[in-house]
Amino acid sequence: MNKPMHIVFAESSDIVMEGLVGILTKSGLKFQISKAKTFDDIEICHSRKNCDLIFINPSLIHNNSKVFNALKCQLQTPKWVGLVYSFHDQQILSLLDAIITISDSPETIISLVKSIINSDPLQEHKKLLDVLSEREIDVLKLVATGLANKEIADKLNISIHTVITHRKNISQKIGIKSVSGLTIYAVVKKFISLETITE
Amino acid sequence: MYQTTNIYLSPDLKMSDIILNNPYLMLLLEHFGIEVPLQEKSLQEICLENDLNTELVLTFANLYNGANNASADLFSHKDVLAIVNYLQKSHRYYSEEIYPNILNTIRQMSLMNHHKEMVLVEKFFMDYMNEVTEHLNYENEVVFPYARGLFEQLKNESPVFRKSTYAVSEYKEHHNDIEEKLDDLRNLLLKYLPQENDQVLRRKVLFSLYELEYDLNIHSQIEDLILIPLVTSMEKQLKATR
Numbered sequence: 001m002n003k004p005m006h007i008v009f010a011e012s013s014d015i016v017m018e019g020l021v022g023i024l025t026k027s028g029l030k031f032q033i034s035k036a037k038t039f040d041d042i043e044i045c046h047s048r049k050n051c052d053l054i055f056i057n058p059s060l061i062h063n064n065s066k067v068f069n070a071l072k073c074q075l076q077t078p079k080w081v082g083l084v085y086s087f088h089d090q091q092i093l094s095l096l097d098a099i100i101t102i103s104d105s106p107e108t109i110i111s112l113v114k115s116i117i118n119s120d121p122l123q124e125h126k127k128l129l130d131v132l133s134e135r136e137i138d139v140l141k142l143v144a145t146g147l148a149n150k151e152i153a154d155k156l157n158i159s160i161h162t163v164i165t166h167r168k169n170i171s172q173k174i175g176i177k178s179v180s181g182l183t184i185y186a187v188v189k190k191f192i193s194l195e196t197i198t199e
Numbered sequence: 200m201y202q203t204t205n206i207y208l209s210p211d212l213k214m215s216d217i218i219l220n221n222p223y224l225m226l227l228l229e230h231f232g233i234e235v236p237l238q239e240k241s242l243q244e245i246c247l248e249n250d251l252n253t254e255l256v257l258t259f260a261n262l263y264n265g266a267n268n269a270s271a272d273l274f275s276h277k278d279v280l281a282i283v284n285y286l287q288k289s290h291r292y293y294s295e296e297i298y299p300n301i302l303n304t305i306r307q308m309s310l311m312n313h314h315k316e317m318v319l320v321e322k323f324f325m326d327y328m329n330e331v332t333e334h335l336n337y338e339n340e341v342v343f344p345y346a347r348g349l350f351e352q353l354k355n356e357s358p359v360f361r362k363s364t365y366a367v368s369e370y371k372e373h374h375n376d377i378e379e380k381l382d383d384l385r386n387l388l389l390k391y392l393p394q395e396n397d398q399v400l401r402r403k404v405l406f407s408l409y410e411l412e413y414d415l416n417i418h419s420q421i422e423d424l425i426l427i428p429l430v431t432s433m434e435k436q437l438k439a440t441r
Contacts, residue, residue: 021268034424176386177383180319180323181380181384181386184387
């Protein structure tokens with residue numbers, strides 16, 4: 001099951017915020033929201049639970065673009081979407097990943113949000129083939145017998161980074177993340193025998 | 200599951216109607232220690248009778264109904280005690296009722312299903328249970344007393360601030376882990392484990408896992424969105440009064 005995403009609103013108008021929440025609720029996206037008044041608040045929200053998306057009123061960035069840029073670099077993962085309903089300097093808007101304007105239709109807003117949170121095009125593509133590749137099975141066998149990433153990398157003569165990518169893809173395809181869960185899967189699929197792990 | 204037709208609740212609604220609309224709220228009653236029968240009383244009346252902050256009960260009830268905007272802003276430090284009591288009661292529900300229940304059903308599955316993987320599934324769940332128990336104990340023994348202690352210190356005239364021994368980040372890690380393994384188990388039961396006369400039992404496990412996840416999800420929202428911000432604010436105030 002998909003985890004609900006965590007959305008932070010750095011927007012002082014309740015009307016704007018509640019309106020946007022209403023639109024997003026109807027989209028079928030699962031999400032949790034937090035409110036933030038300052039950049040510090042945003043940082044705190046993110047430290048409690050990683051944010052996926054931050055809606056921000058660009059006026060918060062006025063005269064604070066240095067702080068904003070520093071925070072954006074520091075947090076890395078969340079996408080920043082500006083809520084535009086008054087005039088803002090283009091320079092400020094260009095710092096954001098996307099903007100929504102007050103006259104945008106619900107459909108536009110929803111498709112923008114969906115596209116911005118799935119902006120990894122590889123992921124979409126891979127959903128089509130949920131069968132493990134031979135290399136992924138090699139990695140899975142070693143994970144299931146309890147080897148660490150470094151050991152797997154050495155054994156298969158690939159980089160640790162590649163091992164991690166394989167593991168991520170395996171989990172995405174079969175829906176199992178934990179090592180003990182992967183072990184059971186590997187036994188069920190007869191990639192390894194029960195005896196190899198009970199040793 | 201969170202986008203339901205459930206209504207956004209208000210204090211003057213009849214408590215029995217609220218629960219008839221979403222029976223999971225029976226758990227809310229239990230965790231708050233509210234006893235049935237409810238008669239014709241409204242949510243507000245029930246809260247007054249049980250000496251509970253209506254706003255708090257309402258917020259938690261709305262979480263059960265799928266609201267996603269819980270916030271600590273509505274609450275003050277004195278609510279911490281009620282929140283901690285609530286969370287502690289829900290721990291008891293996990294460790295004394297629902298986890299043993301699921302383990303029991305999995306063991307029954309092993310009696311019916313002789314595929315050798317069942318041994319692993321049982322072990323998987325036992326390991327998981329031990330992990331969760333450890334986390335629940337950590338909260339019971341470290342986090343909750345710490346929150347209560349902060350409140351007591353604030354009440355006293357001369358607060359003595361002790362450095363926190365617990366880290367929010369560690370806490371978050373635990374939660375992710377707990378949810379991840381539940382997902383794994385569900386996927387194994389539904390998609391991969393070979394079947395042998397155990398479909399009914401498997402359905403029971405899946406239902407229980409759903410019930411568990413429903414409550415766990417609300418539990419962690421209460422902790423993340425309400426308890427932790429209140430604890431942080433108490434810490435700040437104590438530092439300031441020093």
